[in-house]
Amino acid sequence: MRQATLHQLKVFEAVARHNSFTRAAEELFLTQPTVSMQVKQLSKAVGLPLFEQVGKRLYLTDAGKELYTTCREIFDRLAQFEIAIADMKGLKQGSLRLAVVTTAKYVIPRLLGPFCQRYPGIDVSLMVTNHEYVIESLVNNRHDLYILSQPPEDLDVSIHPFLENPxxxxxxxxxxxxxxxxxxxxxxxxxxxxxxxxxxxxxxxxxxxxxxxxxxxxxxxxxxxxxxxxxxxxxxxxxxxxxxxxxxxxxxxxxxxxxxxxxxxxxRSWYVIYPSGKQLSIISQTFFDYLLNEGKTVAEETAFQGIFSQASKSTDESE
The missing domain is CATH 3.40.190.10 (Periplasmic binding protein-like II)
Known part of the structure; x- marks a missing residue:
């Protein structure tokens, strides 16, 4: 395992989570042959096969299950380390990881603009995907904050509306x-x-x-x-x-x-969500507060204002 790299572990974790080389490649923006090669090299370092193919289905071997559990522990510890370092640095530099549903791509980038201008040292990772994958990411605690218009009803999460979404x-x-x-x-x-x-x-x-x-x-x-x-x-x-x-x-x-x-x-509304009990980094907390306190104002100062006016006018006239 001394020959294994963190990149290989990330690739393996994505394949194990999706049970698919193809979907892992799409998530990581890699080619499928690259993903296969990384898993093959990791399997060689472990000394045992990590997956077995039965028909068209991919399954973890016993060694793969053990490594997947280990990967989750490693990545959780690294996430805690990143939070600690970000807090030490304050808001001068650090990262913010967001997972948002597809429709939010019309909203969040416009809200991120003023925030990133205010804190230029922050690097933002924005994953735009469908509702199912955002929930999956939420369950596995892979991002700092999650933006949804349909909050989950069966998960222990903290839910806060910040912007209308008619x-x-x-x-x-x-x-x-x-x-x-x-x-x-x-x-x-x-x-x-x-x-x-x-x-x-x-x-x-x-x-x-x-x-x-x-x-x-x-x-x-x-x-x-x-x-x-x-x-x-x-x-x-x-x-x-x-x-x-x-x-x-x-x-x-x-x-x-x-x-x-x-x-x-x-x-309807847009909601910013995170797992209950999750410790937000100072950067995540600052963006969270920004959404709740300034999100609506910033949105109304952009191209949304005219659109909202048209929608509101329709409602008023129908009443």
């Missing part, structure tokens, strides 16, 4: 309903819907609204990307419900518009 109905700007007011939900249900994949927070919120009103939701197309959904809407394939933040970068000549529909916007 869901709005989006259509092509020349859609027949574009200029209608207070569109009934039943009328909207006649339109083909383009939605995020099953399990996404947005889709669950929309499904709940339709179920409460006894109306069937007609989903024509499932897509895993907000940008792809916006392109599909612009192409006339249907309408969708997305976070208003996804429109932040759309200009005045956007091909998309927000429909005025009863029951919308669906009011």
């Amino acid at each position: 869901l709005v109905v989006i259509a092509w700007r020349d859609h027949p309903l574009a200029h209608e007011k207070n569109i009934p939900l039943k009328r909207l249900a006649e339109e083909p819907f383009i939605m995020r994949e099953p399990g996404s927070g947005t889709r669950k919120a929309v499904q709940k609204l339709f179920d409460e009103n006894g109306i069937s939701l007609k989903v024509k197309l499932d897509l895993g990307s907000n940008e792809t959904i916006k392109q599909a809407i612009a192409g006339g394939l249907g309408i969708s419900v997305l976070s208003v933040h996804t429109l932040a970068l759309e200009g005045v000549n956007s091909s998309l518009t927000i429909l005025d529909v009863e029951g919308f916007p669906i009011q």
